[in-house]
Amino acid sequence: xxxxxxxxxxxxxxxxxxxxxxxxxxxxxxxxxxxxxxxxxxxxxxxxxxxxxxxxxxxxxxxxxxxxxxxxxxxxxxxxxxxxxxxxxxxxxxxxxxxxxxxxxxxxxxxxxxxxxxxxxxxxxxxxxxxxxxxxxxxxxxxxxxxxxxxxxxxxxxxxxxxxxxxxxxxxxxxxxxxxxxxxxxxxxxxxxxxxxxxxxxxxxxxxxxxxxxxxxxxxxxxxxxxxxxxxxxxxxxxxxxxxxxxxxxxxxxxxxxxxxxxxxxxxxxxxxxxxxxxxxxxxxxxxxxxxxxxxxxxxxxxxxxxxxxxxxxxxxxxxxxxxxxxxxxxxxxxxxxxxxxxxxxxxxxxxxxxxxxxxxxxxxxxxxxxxxxxxxxxxxxxxxxxxxxxxxxxxxxxxxxxxxxxxxxxxxxxxxxxxxxxxxxxxxxxxxxxxxxxxxxxxxxxxxxxxxxxxxxxxxxxxxxxxxxxxxxxxxxxxxxxxxxxxxxxxxxxxxxxxxxxxxxxxxxxxxxxxxxxxxxxxxxxxxxxxxxxxxxxxxxxxxxxxxxxxxxxxxxxxxxxxxxxxxxxxxxxxxxxxxxxxxxxxxxxxxxxxxxxxxxxxxxxxxxxxxxxxxxxxxxxxxxxxxxxxxxxxxxxxxxxxxxxxxxxxxxxxxxxxxxxxxxxxxxxxxxxxxxxxxxxxxxxxxxxxxxxxxxxxxxxxxxxxxxxxxxxxxxxxxx
Amino acid sequence: xxxxxxxxxxxxxxxxxxxxxxxxxxxxxxxxxxxxxxxxxxxxxxxxxxxxxxxxxxxxxxxxxxxxxxxxxxxxxxxxxxxxxxxxxxxxxxxxxxxxxxxxxxxxxxxxxxxxxxxxxxxxxxxxxxxxxxxxxxxxxxxxxxxxxxxxxxxxxxxxxxxxxxxxxxxxxxxxxxxxxxxxxxxxxxxxxxxxxxxxxxxxxxxxxxxxxxx
Numbered sequence: 001x002x003x004x005x006x007x008x009x010x011x012x013x014x015x016x017x018x019x020x021x022x023x024x025x026x027x028x029x030x031x032x033x034x035x036x037x038x039x040x041x042x043x044x045x046x047x048x049x050x051x052x053x054x055x056x057x058x059x060x061x062x063x064x065x066x067x068x069x070x071x072x073x074x075x076x077x078x079x080x081x082x083x084x085x086x087x088x089x090x091x092x093x094x095x096x097x098x099x100x101x102x103x104x105x106x107x108x109x110x111x112x113x114x115x116x117x118x119x120x121x122x123x124x125x126x127x128x129x130x131x132x133x134x135x136x137x138x139x140x141x142x143x144x145x146x147x148x149x150x151x152x153x154x155x156x157x158x159x160x161x162x163x164x165x166x167x168x169x170x171x172x173x174x175x176x177x178x179x180x181x182x183x184x185x186x187x188x189x190x191x192x193x194x195x196x197x198x199x200x201x202x203x204x205x206x207x208x209x210x211x212x213x214x215x216x217x218x219x220x221x222x223x224x225x226x227x228x229x230x231x232x233x234x235x236x237x238x239x240x241x242x243x244x245x246x247x248x249x250x251x252x253x254x255x256x257x258x259x260x261x262x263x264x265x266x267x268x269x270x271x272x273x274x275x276x277x278x279x280x281x282x283x284x285x286x287x288x289x290x291x292x293x294x295x296x297x298x299x300x301x302x303x304x305x306x307x308x309x310x311x312x313x314x315x316x317x318x319x320x321x322x323x324x325x326x327x328x329x330x331x332x333x334x335x336x337x338x339x340x341x342x343x344x345x346x347x348x349x350x351x352x353x354x355x356x357x358x359x360x361x362x363x364x365x366x367x368x369x370x371x372x373x374x375x376x377x378x379x380x381x382x383x384x385x386x387x388x389x390x391x392x393x394x395x396x397x398x399x400x401x402x403x404x405x406x407x408x409x410x411x412x413x414x415x416x417x418x419x420x421x422x423x424x425x426x427x428x429x430x431x432x433x434x435x436x437x438x439x440x441x442x443x444x445x446x447x448x449x450x451x452x453x454x455x456x457x458x459x460x461x462x463x464x465x466x467x468x469x470x471x472x473x474x475x476x477x478x479x480x481x482x483x484x485x486x487x488x489x490x491x492x493x494x495x496x497x498x499x500x501x502x503x504x505x506x507x508x509x510x511x512x513x514x515x516x517x518x519x520x521x522x523x524x525x526x527x528x529x530x531x532x533x534x535x536x537x538x539x540x541x542x543x544x545x546x547x548x549x550x551x552x553x554x555x556x557x558x559x560x561x562x563x564x565x566x567x568x569x570x571x572x573x574x575x576x577x578x579x580x581x582x583x584x585x586x587x588x589x590x591x592x593x594x595x596x597x598x599x600x601x602x603x604x605x606x607x608x609x610x611x612x613x614x615x616x617x618x619x620x621x622x623x624x625x626x627x628x629x630x631x632x633x634x635x636x637x638x639x640x641x642x643x644x645x646x647x648x649x650x651x652x653x654x655x656x657x658x659x660x661x662x663x664x665x666x667x668x669x670x671x672x673x674x675x676x677x678x679x680x681x682x683x684x685x686x687x688x689x690x691x692x693x694x695x696x697x698x699x700x701x702x703x704x705x706x707x708x709x710x711x712x713x714x715x716x717x718x719x720x721x722x
Numbered sequence: 723x724x725x726x727x728x729x730x731x732x733x734x735x736x737x738x739x740x741x742x743x744x745x746x747x748x749x750x751x752x753x754x755x756x757x758x759x760x761x762x763x764x765x766x767x768x769x770x771x772x773x774x775x776x777x778x779x780x781x782x783x784x785x786x787x788x789x790x791x792x793x794x795x796x797x798x799x800x801x802x803x804x805x806x807x808x809x810x811x812x813x814x815x816x817x818x819x820x821x822x823x824x825x826x827x828x829x830x831x832x833x834x835x836x837x838x839x840x841x842x843x844x845x846x847x848x849x850x851x852x853x854x855x856x857x858x859x860x861x862x863x864x865x866x867x868x869x870x871x872x873x874x875x876x877x878x879x880x881x882x883x884x885x886x887x888x889x890x891x892x893x894x895x896x897x898x899x900x901x902x903x904x905x906x907x908x909x910x911x912x913x914x915x916x917x918x919x920x921x922x923x924x925x926x927x928x929x930x931x932x933x934x935x936x937x
Contacts, residue, residue, distance in 0.1 A: 039773035046751045048777045050770040074811045
């Protein structure tokens, strides 16, 4: 009994001895700015307080002993401090450090236009690509509205960047080179890109100075990243004036698996019947294609991705030339596959491994001076197989070291009854190392080296690259990029047949200085560049690497989503000064694919009242040089085509049909019917006779409906939501 | 003596299990944080509530209600916040606490209503980019909420609100919104929260929105 008494006494004394401690203080940043709304609390208790407008807090606690005081606020790193409670008053003044914020971290913006939903500091969103009026749903068409790219290249397929030819701009999907990113083209008519823009979650259009991870593009790299895991099972249907499309994707969230397939059929015969074209189409363009993807999550962070594409198409036309009709027909089949795995191993190493295989078959029949197709047939077949491995090691949150290697085996060949058969094969190997070195969050340096070897060229090269970027404040930054960019020559198969030899690597050296300002939906970019070309392939007489040249220019980009309500517009301007001595050019001159001044205005307005988005694109380019055989050698390529103008309009009406999401689109390109002359075709017999190279029709019209719907596996999607 | 001891142990066990659900201090702290929530009108006031609930959530990591209310308070902060640059971190916080609540109490109708509200924030933050994904997700979340508890008034309230504020061409319908909101109000009248600290908000606001729908 006595013991019990003692015990209760002890208990009682414990109770009365519990005292109140007052904790107060001020929560601020290092520079004394109070952090409003911060939450201060004693961990493992209910006690705490919210910071007031002056940054002060005060609360009481009846706990005693050792505790941890914590202060938190959105956008700041958490502050903790050990305190001992024994009554009385405790003064604590937590200082909160601003947390990691993507908006405040510098990125290398020299030469790079990025479109991504994931990153905030980007100039474009993927959706911008499909909503640009002049693009007609083609990624490459949208990129032509950005500074650095030529707009008046309607006679040649490809992107012509900063004085480079179309083949000097390479396309990469998930890191791997794409050999034939464009549909098969007819002479003097540009072809569109093959790949559906919705396949990609991110796009980087580099107009120079790009990463050592990529090679073989002297001017430009277009880096496309395929979508990760889809959100939901869904279907889509497209009906348009040029064809039909159907797609279905399905999700198995529990298994971490997704797969999808698209089928599309394009036939321009009905459109051409309605709206006659200038050349006589002996075979109306017709394509049938299918593509499929597969995604499998592996482990915690890994993902296996497969993409496959198969397309067959044909087109035939007869073009009037001063020497009579020139007939041309092609059937093309293209097969492309891409398999990649990426994931984390050992926590801080990210591995990206990939393999890709593609084949392109082109059967080309052509004839001069005959209105019909005769047996002068070339069967081309290009194969490319490649493997690629990149390992990235992260030091902390930003700094990273990348090392990688790739190997490509390419085989190009043709069969022709008159010229016989020929083929070339190349083993191309590259290794690279690169580091993104963040000295502070405002200053980053990227240093990289790429080494390449080609068995066909029997040459190796080493391409150093470096860039540095400095962010002065939260809105503006400077970056500078420099590097060596090597590329094999084009038409190696033809040179091999014609000269029995293969020229070595060509070189471009880039210097780029960029200023970028992004604030409140306004973007300004100013970029100046100088490029030196060396070892360009020449075919005048002998085949050698004696060509050289330069390109320099200044580019402006301004985008504004804020000033005008619901209006988003951008303006691009490029000034280019370039000369080259290469191919069969007798002297160093401005090449045929380069215009000195190019300007583009893109406008988009969403009218919410009628749920319609309207857009316009206006492009202007000064004339390009063209070859005039009447000029003496001293005046080679001195003539210029007339200036180029193009006004395109589009409108999309967005609506719901039942549970499906539907978009109705109408579009018109070159609405004003401006004559677009890309050059002239001269008679071989009488050089006073010539005919302009122009588009197949003055204007192009498009009308279509796109419907997408989620399938009835909604529950799975929801379960996968978090 | 043995029996008494047993009884004592048993009593201790009972109070323990009850404490897990109805710890008095926890209930008191929650009730205090919930007091006068109807009258809050600024982002700062809601932030303070959010902080209160977050402190409780930290102390009671096994309880779903504090996490639920942190997410709810942050949704209210979003609704009253004018600085658009703050939207994204708020949404991330909402998503995080919805997830916490959902993992502690799976298949709860109230949490699925929150999921609907969270999806709506994504759409509001960037309709062009997020609309296509989060619009349907929000609708599906409401269906699930109704399936789990057909008597949850807040599920009907949110359905009515989305009909009220969606433009007509996107499936919005003022008349239909009115009908659904009336139904929500009926459900509110019949609704009895499980305890004093379970979700029981929205009746007054529904009356107000119903007025708007009728205009």
